[in-house]
Amino acid sequence: SAAARRPWRLFGAMCLLRLPRITQPLEKEEEEMAALMEQLELEKSHYSDHEIRKLEEEEQLKRRKESLYDEDEAHGKTVIMAQDLEEKWEQKFLGFKAAPRITDADKSNDRTSLNRKLDSNLMLLVKQKIGNQELWLLPQVEWQPGETLRSTAERAMATFLGDHIQAKVLGNAPYGIYKYKFPRAIRTVDNVGAKVFFFKAFLQSSDLSQAELKADYLWVTKKELGDYLNSEYLNKVNRFLLD
């Protein structure tokens, strides 16, 4: 018979990534370089229209103070001067407040929220029961014959986060594979071990207010993965994670 002879059980796991929202801070050399380039460009550049206008108006003012030329120069006097415009813009800029870069990292490392490290990738980790152990894993679900591995991974995501997750799976090819053999006690002829295929998806919207079904989930960066995963599992997973 066709599908009977497979000793390995297949799982599809989904690695759900939340992309960084802000760029990472520059290194020291990058900052110095940027400052140097800016200075160079400033020295080499020409005056813009606004600056020329400002200079001319300053000259007009000076001439008017020294000698009294009011009538002839009056045609050039517009209602709004360039200096006033600049001051208006300055005030507007001071009124603008940028959102803070370090939001919940202040909040004592709350690893279940998505607002954490805004400048790096966050991955979803879920506590699952495998055999008789509770382990932290990427959400995985067993493959059923007749469905593609990608849909298995999507099902895994759906079981842990509910439907209507706006995540975009990239491509049909898996990113990595982790296979392990069951301990001798459980091993039978048919069930030598399991292979887990990893897929990647990007989280589109950051709104997960609906359905967090199972508890015990974490959003974790790549460096913090080592705290939770087994070493071999971690090795295989690290191979396909960009930073």
Add this chain to the structure above:
Amino acid sequence: DALLGCHRSYRSRPTHGIGKFKYLLPKEVPKKRKEKVQMKEIDAGTEYQYGDVNIQMTSYDLCLVEHFAQYVHRLCNRLSIRVIESYAMPTKTNEVLFLEERGSKMQLDAVLTTHQRVVQIRGLSSTFAPILLEIIQSNQPEGVHLLVKQHTEADFKSRLKSRPELEELLAQMS
């Protein structure tokens, strides 16, 4: 005589044709005006390959967009992905007027220019495409919008300018 006083050497002289050089230059093919529109598109099959893919980057900041386009181009070169063209779309200028009505109506103007750069790629295998996408996405600078799509004829036509007089004359003729 005046005729024999010129410096052209005659055919019997050994110095005949001494000043000629055009035979040394590479042959120039006369330039054709017409552009070929359709490029082939490969789809499906076991090794799934995308046809022509356009990566479009839009932003208000010119330097950022240009540098990012250069970065993408060089990345594709290094990953030996064939880049067909990398061109720029014409810039769009938007004037932003604020109408504040607190007593006196003030209008503050701002002039924004939107720049767009396109990098065209062919022969992207579908196992590699998500990796490339992820790399580009994670290296996106702030303020740059990224759009990756298949190349269509409409995209090609959008680069060409329409000639209303020519169309009028054609309509009159037919």
